[in-house]
Amino acid sequence: xxxxxxxxxxxxxxxxxxxxxxxxxxxxxxxxxxxxxxxxxxxxxxxxxxxxxxxxxxxxxxxxxxxxxxxxxxxxxxxxxxxxxxxxxxxxxxxxxxxxxxxxxxxxx
Amino acid sequence: xxxxxxxxxxxxxxxxxxxxxxxxxxxxxxxxxxxxxxxxxxxxxxxxxxxxxxxxxxxxxxxxxxxxxxxxxxxxxxxxxxxxxxxxxxxxxxxxxxxxxxxxxxxxx
DNA sequence: CCATCTACTCAGCGTTACTCAGTACCGGTA
DNA sequence: TACCGGTACTGAGTAACGCTGAGTAGATGG
Numbered sequence: 001x002x003x004x005x006x007x008x009x010x011x012x013x014x015x016x017x018x019x020x021x022x023x024x025x026x027x028x029x030x031x032x033x034x035x036x037x038x039x040x041x042x043x044x045x046x047x048x049x050x051x052x053x054x055x056x057x058x059x060x061x062x063x064x065x066x067x068x069x070x071x072x073x074x075x076x077x078x079x080x081x082x083x084x085x086x087x088x089x090x091x092x093x094x095x096x097x098x099x100x101x102x103x104x105x106x107x108x109x
Numbered sequence: 110x111x112x113x114x115x116x117x118x119x120x121x122x123x124x125x126x127x128x129x130x131x132x133x134x135x136x137x138x139x140x141x142x143x144x145x146x147x148x149x150x151x152x153x154x155x156x157x158x159x160x161x162x163x164x165x166x167x168x169x170x171x172x173x174x175x176x177x178x179x180x181x182x183x184x185x186x187x188x189x190x191x192x193x194x195x196x197x198x199x200x201x202x203x204x205x206x207x208x209x210x211x212x213x214x215x216x217x218x
Numbered sequence: 219c220c221a222t223c224t225a226c227t228c229a230g231c232g233t234t235a236c237t238c239a240g241t242a243c244c245g246g247t248a
Numbered sequence: 249t250a251c252c253g254g255t256a257c258t259g260a261g262t263a264a265c266g267c268t269g270a271g272t273a274g275a276t277g278g
Contacts, residue, residue, distance in 0.1 A: 004120065004202045007233070010265050011116025012206065019213040029225050038209055044267050049226060051266085070275050071224035091214060093113045097121060098207060100147055104128040105200060116264070119234050138256050153236055158257060160235085180243050180255035 002042050009043070015090040017051055018079065021061060022087055025078035028052055052077055060086050111151050118152070124199040126160055127192055130170060134187035137161055161186055169195050 020031055032048045052075075055061050060083030064076045079087070129140060141157045161184075164170050169192030173185045188196070 003233095004199060005206070006266065007120025007123075008202055008206055010119040010234075011113060012210070013266075014116075015113075016210065016213060019210075023216055027225080032225095039205065040209075042267095044269095045225095046227080046268080047266055050228090053227095054265090068224070068274085072226065072272090072274055074225070090113060093117055094210060096148065097114070097117055098210075100149075101121070101125065101128075101203060101207075104125060107132055112264095115235065119265075122235080136256080141256095151236095153238095154256095155237080155258080156235055159259090162258095163234090177243085177256070179245075181241085181257060182243095183256070 005040075005042060012094070013043070013047070014051055014055065015087065015094065017048065018055065018060060018083055018087045018090065021077055021079045022084065025064075025076050027066075027074040027076045029074070055083070058086075059083075114149075114151060118149075121203070122152070122156070123160055123164065124196065124203065126157065127164065127169060127188065127196045127199065130186055130188045131193065131196055134173075134185050136175075136183040136185045138183070164192070167195075168192075 016035075017031060020026060020034065026034075028049050031052075032043070032045060035043050035048070052061070056063055056077070060080060061077040062080055064078070066074045066076050068074045125144075126140060129135060129143065135143075137158050140161075141152065141154060144152050144157070161170070165172055165186070169189060170186040171189055173187070175183045175185050177183045
């Protein structure tokens with residue numbers, strides 16, 4: 001199942017992270033930890049960081065460096081207006097795909 | 110939205126095609142046409158064929174060459190037992206992801 | 219002073235879908 | 249006959265994304 005999850009996450013993980021950030025600002029380590037709690041056990045450490053760099057470069061998030069009590073300073077990310085727009089697009093795309101899949105599943109059995 | 114769809118299809122398109130084949134055997138051109146009807150307008154011709162080669166190599170489908178009335182012979186694909194197992198796995202992975210996403214969407218708004 | 223937890227970085231890789239072009243067979247039309 | 253459009257599949261090269269695995273670095277506690 002791990003392999004399938006890896007491939008399925010392509011394109012959706014980005015949406016997942018942006019959706020998290022639409023609730024509240026967060027930093028990389030926090031997001032990774034949250035994902036693990038939710039059952040995304042197999043998401044690699046580096047994956048989330050790389051993703052955050054990408055969405056930052058595309059202007060979907062702003063970064064704020066905040067000193068941490070423990071360890072190096074945190075990079076706290078928050079959603080921009082462009083990010084919010086993109087997230088809406090993401091939900092539309094997701095809904096379309098989800099509907100088709102659900103339909104297929106019902107037909108199949 | 111096209112770009113997002115492209116990435117989101119990685120890992121799911123395979124499941125979609127196998128799900129189609131679980132209903133009935135079909136050939137590449139037919140599958141492509143069906144997908145376009147369903148609204149997957151931006152799926153490229155070659156994509157489905159490449160996918161079918163991959164799943165064949167992994168033993169998820171059997172191939173049967175059938176002469177066509179118009180044009181070259183069709184390669185008709187049907188799901189194997191292994192393919193059926195894999196499809197079940199796919200649905201499990203999908204359900205997991207779908208549940209998490211739905212939860213996030215509700216929290217977000 | 220070393221282990222552990224926090225927090226982020228980076229190079230290289232594999233998988234997947236796309237692009238774009240090509241092959242080939244058939245029916246109909248001019 | 250010559251050509252065109254629809255059917256049906258193939259193949260080379262490209263980009264994006266997530267993974268692997270290793271590394272840097274600060275703070276705390278035994």
